[in-house]
Amino acid sequence: MTNAVYPPYPPILTQAEQEYLLTNLKDWSITHGLAVRPTSAYVAEDLDPARALATTAPVTLFPSLFPRSCFDQARAVSQAYSELYSAIAADEEWLGEIVKELLEIDDFIENLWKVHLAVKKEGYAQSLQLGLFRSDYMVHVSDSDSDSRLSVKQVEFNTIASSFGGLSSQVASLHRYLHSVDAYPEVTSLLINDASLQSSGSVPQLASGLAKAHRAYVKSDKPNRPACVLFLVQDVERNVFDQRHLEYTLNTDHGVRTFRLAFSRVLQDTSLGHDRKLIYTPPSLSGKQWEVSVVYFRAGYAPTEYNSQRDWDARRHIERSAAIKCPGILTHLAGSKKVQQVLATPHSPHLARFLHDKSAADKLLATFAPIYPLDESEAGLEARKLATDPQMAQKYVLKPQREGGGNNIYRSEIPGFLQSLPKTKWPAYILMEMIEPPTQGNAIFRNGEVQSGEVICELGVYGACLWRDKVENGVVKGRGVLENFEAGYLLRTKGAGSSEGGVAAGFGSVDSCCLLDL
């Protein structure tokens, strides 16, 4: 049933057509930095110790079809989502209550919270906060016959290190280029045309968000040294060009100086000066120093990155500093699954607490897939009924609450799994209504190979939000929003997994939207 949403797609290419498309795709992508460093499976590390090779980033050959109404729906709630999450991040007490419930079951959340408490005790050195968010959705096909048979449902909301903004602009341009050189057969012109292809402004908009924060810092904190934006990165990063697009745009379009600093070198290369200003001393620049206006986290977001006290010290060091954090710890915590769950629990009062505009709140609500706790609350008891009934459980997925850990349990496997677990452990999981995305055909070019088959798409909409916390008696109680704008989109596409001999599941790629009216 769900397969029937889209028309047959993509067209079947002759060998000459596919060669023409691929040659153009391969050359354009490298000329425009739509690239990644190759995996070690593609190029063994000892063959390229300098890591000087690159290859086309995993991309779809065709822009995937996407319902225009769903695309519009996701964009329409972008600012409201930034409004919501910045409000949550600026409500220390409320967030504290949520976190409290997780302390027992999630070390990572616990450690983040400890960092927050330590900084809070000392007092905050910076009230400006920057969020570069990405709200991820899938199209959900409901089994009702109503007008709203198709809608987007939120998969997750990212408040830290939202990636692919750099490549997303590029892949949309790639698909537009391929269309312009007739790489898509004329038979597709009713689907693929100038009006249906969607550009993504993610590079200029995300860079603009960072630039605005940088300028706000310079204005209010009056640096004594040249100011810079610090990209906090992982030691080895295959997706470096994605990040570089933002850096170069900051340099070129905004005249903002940037540096990349490995998370592992934070304590070595930065120090706190007067007023806890974050001072960066690049080891390569013989003693020259910069004052950091914004720390942009492209590392330090996953539990696996914190392997010693030193890593936590580094995080606390940054959090203590007067630099604007993108994001600060409270914003990072606001992005935890638990927050998503309490917002999306049926009949939850929380959304109204943060979003006073009823119409905006209703629009957000429509993008929630219901999420239930498995505790002994009213909603929790309701959920336990659903999860233990083999018939009802078909529509759900069971997810561990812990950040970044454990596997999901799907549909009919849920009742059995819960039976095997003592009831005291049930609250460590949440029950989420499955999003039923429509599949379609496409082909993905990755590691020099083409795989064709059924795919599913995930749409991310970026938002940039700059706000200033209001601190009363050392507690963050609300904020004033200075900037809040949508910042482009990302389409990620992967194998549907169910089809045989097609695109392998988890075989992901960057993509762009070919909108259609359904």
Added chain:
Amino acid sequence: MTNAVYPPYPPILTQAEQEYLLTNLKDWSITHGLAVRPTSAYVAEDLDPARALATTAPVTLFPSLFPRSCFDQARAVSQAYSELYSAIAADEEWLGEIVKELLEIDDFIENLWKVHLAVKKEGYAQSLQLGLFRSDYMVHVSDSDSDSRLSVKQVEFNTIASSFGGLSSQVASLHRYLHSVDAYPEVTSLLINDASLQSSGSVPQLASGLAKAHRAYVKSDKPNRPACVLFLVQDVERNVFDQRHLEYTLNTDHGVRTFRLAFSRVLQDTSLGHDRKLIYTPPSLSGKQWEVSVVYFRAGYAPTEYNSQRDWDARRHIERSAAIKCPGILTHLAGSKKVQQVLATPHSPHLARFLHDKSAADKLLATFAPIYPLDESEAGLEARKLATDPQMAQKYVLKPQREGGGNNIYRSEIPGFLQSLPKTKWPAYILMEMIEPPTQGNAIFRNGEVQSGEVICELGVYGACLWRDKVENGVVKGRGVLENFEAGYLLRTKGAGSSEGGVAAGFGSVDSCCLLDL
């Protein structure tokens, strides 16, 4: 002695400094398409059958030093050189006399001439001609103490397939970027600064040359089908991104459609229509046809590319067509070494024939390194004296006249080599005064490795020239120039070869100029 021209350069980097520079160089180059497909020595072909990998093009870490006066001198004669060579290409009788002397010793020239004669017999279908030229120079250090101790001397003049215009703009931008992020230690700031770094407009200017020719064709030949510029390319091209930069600029900035066609597929994929218009039918586009406005040769320039009658048929096919050739056969022939030689023979009357402006002619003359024939003319007899005297021969190189063939004989080896040759074979060679370029230090990044040492530089200045031949009784006799403009520069840098353990000779790279007043 020649080593003493430049100040000590480049600065010695600490390991941290070199790492910082290289990381920035590697990331920037891929993000901006300053790239090549890797050699098979770097990545074996079976590891990447799809040819989807790319790497940084061979580049220098630092912009090489170059005397400002020499840079200005080379640019100042750019338009005069285009004037000269377009005049030569439009003087069929004069060129015929030159070619006649080569027919015996050079098959390639002979075959090109045959193509010309066949087309001439039939009558020319297109009078518009496009030249995208590159005049290559080295700085010459004379042993006199005069003011003009440093000057540029011409190495060669390219009338076909002048490459690296795409990458040249990019490498100049790379060096400027590295400077802007302090990758060059402050100690170099007297040498490397915003004023000394030289951008190259080769991408926009060469693309503009092609666009002007395209528009002139559309205006005068009124195509019946959509018109396109055809890039004639080799089957396998590692330097594809260099060419793609021009294509994409043509597409984006000028709205001109381009296609790439392998020289080996000319006869399969193109045909001559009414008025010998060149019709291109891409095999990938199910029967759609384009009318070719301009054939831009990035293949078909070397003797080794013509291996069968079919290759010559393909060349004739294009030459017969109504497309504007960049270049036409007469222009291709005008670039032969013999032409350079007769122009640069001391006391030659030929320059004055083509350049009536005495002051422009004198400036060109100053860029010629004297070249002598070894025949029985007056200049030839003078040359024989120089070449057989072991002392005098020190300042010369002996080059075969044949295009693209044979090795050069240097300095003291010349007299012995000539002794071993019957005198009747001597006219197959020319004697050229050696250009004595100053060396300097630099480092080259290539195939993931850095090599440091003494290097020498070759400066190329691009020129774009569009003209209309005047044909009288079926013979090209003069032309009217429609466009003539300088089109950026290229600096190529290679190991000086003489230094031990340094950059290997022939280890070439693209570079940009850091001008200095000497």
